[in-house]
Amino acid sequence: MSRIPDLPGTPVPHRSEQEQWLRRTVAHLCQVENERFPGSQPVSFASSDLEKLDKKDYWVCEKSDGIRVLLFVQTDLNTNDQAVYIIDRHNSYRQVNGLFFPHHENPRMPLRNTIVDGELVVDVDPRTQQETLRYLAFDCLVVDEQNVMSKPLDKRYGRLKLWFYQPYAKMLQEYPQMAPQQPFQIQVKRVQLSYHVDDVFNIDLPALQHGNDGLIYTCAETPYIPGTDHNILKWKPPSENSIDFKLVLRFPPVSKDSPAPDLHAKPVFELHVYCGDERGKQRYEFFDVMYVEDEEWERMKASSEQFDDRIVEVHWDAEREYWRLMRFRDDKPAGNYKTVVDNIIKSIADGVEKEMLLERSTSIRNNWKTRHGGPPQPAPQARPPSSHPPLHHALPPKPPPPPPPPPYRDAGPKVEPRYGPSAPSPWSKVTGPEMVAGMYR
Numbered sequence: 001m002s003r004i005p006d007l008p009g010t011p012v013p014h015r016s017e018q019e020q021w022l023r024r025t026v027a028h029l030c031q032v033e034n035e036r037f038p039g040s041q042p043v044s045f046a047s048s049d050l051e052k053l054d055k056k057d058y059w060v061c062e063k064s065d066g067i068r069v070l071l072f073v074q075t076d077l078n079t080n081d082q083a084v085y086i087i088d089r090h091n092s093y094r095q096v097n098g099l100f101f102p103h104h105e106n107p108r109m110p111l112r113n114t115i116v117d118g119e120l121v122v123d124v125d126p127r128t129q130q131e132t133l134r135y136l137a138f139d140c141l142v143v144d145e146q147n148v149m150s151k152p153l154d155k156r157y158g159r160l161k162l163w164f165y166q167p168y169a170k171m172l173q174e175y176p177q178m179a180p181q182q183p184f185q186i187q188v189k190r191v192q193l194s195y196h197v198d199d200v201f202n203i204d205l206p207a208l209q210h211g212n213d214g215l216i217y218t219c220a221e222t223p224y225i226p227g228t229d230h231n232i233l234k235w236k237p238p239s240e241n242s243i244d245f246k247l248v249l250r251f252p253p254v255s256k257d258s259p260a261p262d263l264h265a266k267p268v269f270e271l272h273v274y275c276g277d278e279r280g281k282q283r284y285e286f287f288d289v290m291y292v293e294d295e296e297w298e299r300m301k302a303s304s305e306q307f308d309d310r311i312v313e314v315h316w317d318a319e320r321e322y323w324r325l326m327r328f329r330d331d332k333p334a335g336n337y338k339t340v341v342d343n344i345i346k347s348i349a350d351g352v353e354k355e356m357l358l359e360r361s362t363s364i365r366n367n368w369k370t371r372h373g374g375p376p377q378p379a380p381q382a383r384p385p386s387s388h389p390p391l392h393h394a395l396p397p398k399p400p401p402p403p404p405p406p407p408y409r410d411a412g413p414k415v416e417p418r419y420g421p422s423a424p425s426p427w428s429k430v431t432g433p434e435m436v437a438g439m440y441r
Contacts, residue, residue: 004065004329004331005067005120005121005122008086008094008120008133008184009096009097009183010096011093011094012085012095022085023035023091026038029141029142029145031149037088038070038141039087039226040117040224040228040232041229042216042233042234043228043230044241044340044347045235045347046350047350047352050360053194054360055367056231057193057194057219057220057368058218059153059157059191059217059220060191060217060218061138061191061215061216062189062200062212062216063213063215064121064208064210064212065121066119066210066211067120069086069120069135070087070115070117070118071084071085071117071135072086072087072114072115073114073115075111075113080109080110081110082111084096084097084099091333096183096184097183098181098183099183100171100178101168102168104144107170111144111163111167113144114142114143115141116139116143116160117140118135118137118139119136119138120134120135120136121134125209132209134185134210135184136187136188136189137164139157139160140159143159149223150224151223152220152221153218157191165186165187165188192204193368194368195364195368197358200215201358214235215235216232216233217233219231219232237351238348238349238352241344241351242315242344243314243315243335243336243341244313244314244329244335244336245272245273245287245314245341246271246309247269247270247307247309248269248270248271248284248308248309249267250268250270251267266294270286270288270289271286271288271290271314271323272284272285273285273286273341274336275338276337284335290322291320291323292325296325310328311328311334312329313325313327313328313329316348
C-alpha cells in the first residue's frame, strides 16, 4: 500500500474570517450557490457502464493513490499580489508558499484567479528511493478569472495545459534557481482516448513511481459537475474495490456480573455506514463487522494508535467472505455515504475485469469513429510495454463484429446492507484512562 502524503502548507484557521472569505470567493468563481467543496466525485464502474463508453466519448487515465485537492491561485487584481492555497475534501484551506504562476500572455504579470483539480502523490525513485511530492493536475474549473466548468473536457484540459501549466514550466526552465523553493512539483496527468485503455495498462501504469488505485473514465462531452458526477467512472478490478466506513470498537464485558468493558480483550470491530448529517452532526448506522486476526490485534495494541471512531478503507475477501482492513483514511471527512456503499457493492458483484475492458476496445473505437464521421478501425495489436502506438492502422475490408455482451457475474460480498438504528451499547464509548494496555482508545 502506497504512502498517503502529508498535506503541505499552513492551515487557514477554521471558521476564521480568512477562511470564510476564501470559501465565498471560490463559490463565486465556480458560480455555485453553496460554499461546500466544489470538486466532482466519480461513481463506481459496473458492467452496464460499458454501454456508456460505446455511446459517448470518454477519456481514461490511471487513478493515482494520493490525496485529492484543488489548487486555488488567488490574485489581487488591484495589487497583482498572488497567494496559492490547496483545498482538501474537508473543504479546509492551506496556504502554500514558494509558488508563482505567470500569465500566459504576459509572463511578467501574474495569472489571475484559477482553480485546478488534481491529486498530491509521493513518487519514489526506483533506483535511489528518493521521495518527491508531486501535484498531478487533471482538470480545471476556473482559469485566469474565466469559469470553464460548462465547457467540455477537451477545452478544459487545453486551458489547463496552455494557460496554467506551460507558462509555469517555462518559467522554471528559464529560472531554474526557483525550483528548490517549490513546495511540490507540478505535472499534468497524461490521458488517453477510452479505446486506448491498453496503453494505460501497458505503458502508463508500469512507468508510475507512485501507487495506483485503478482507472478513471471521464466523459469528454459533459461539463464539470461539483459533487457526484455519474459521467466520471472509477474502475477497479472487482476484487480490489474498497469502501470507507467508520470503525467502532465494542469491547466485551469483564464478566456476566459486571457491565464494565474488558479493555484487554479483543473487541468486535464494527463497520458503520455514513447516513448523512442530522442537526449538524454526522449520523452513522451499523453495517457489518471487520475481521481482525489475533496477531493483528496484538500489533494494533502495540502501535499505541487510536482505532476507535476512525475512517477505515476495507476490501471484501471473497474467498473467506469477510471485510479486511486496508488502511486508515484520515484525509476523508466521512465514510462513504450509504447509497455509495450500495453502488460499490453492486460493482463488486457486477464488476468488470481488465480483460473485459480490453475486449470492448474494438466496439468503443468503432462507435467513436462512427460518431465523428470516420471509418471504423480494428483493435490495436498487442504491443510490448516499452513500444509506442503506431501513427496509422491499416483499414480492413469491413469492421469486425462487436464483442458479445459481458457475461453475468455472480460474485462479490454476499452481504445485504443493513440500515436502521443499531441498539445502544455501553461498549461503543468506554470511559477511563486515555491509554489502556499500551493502546489509545
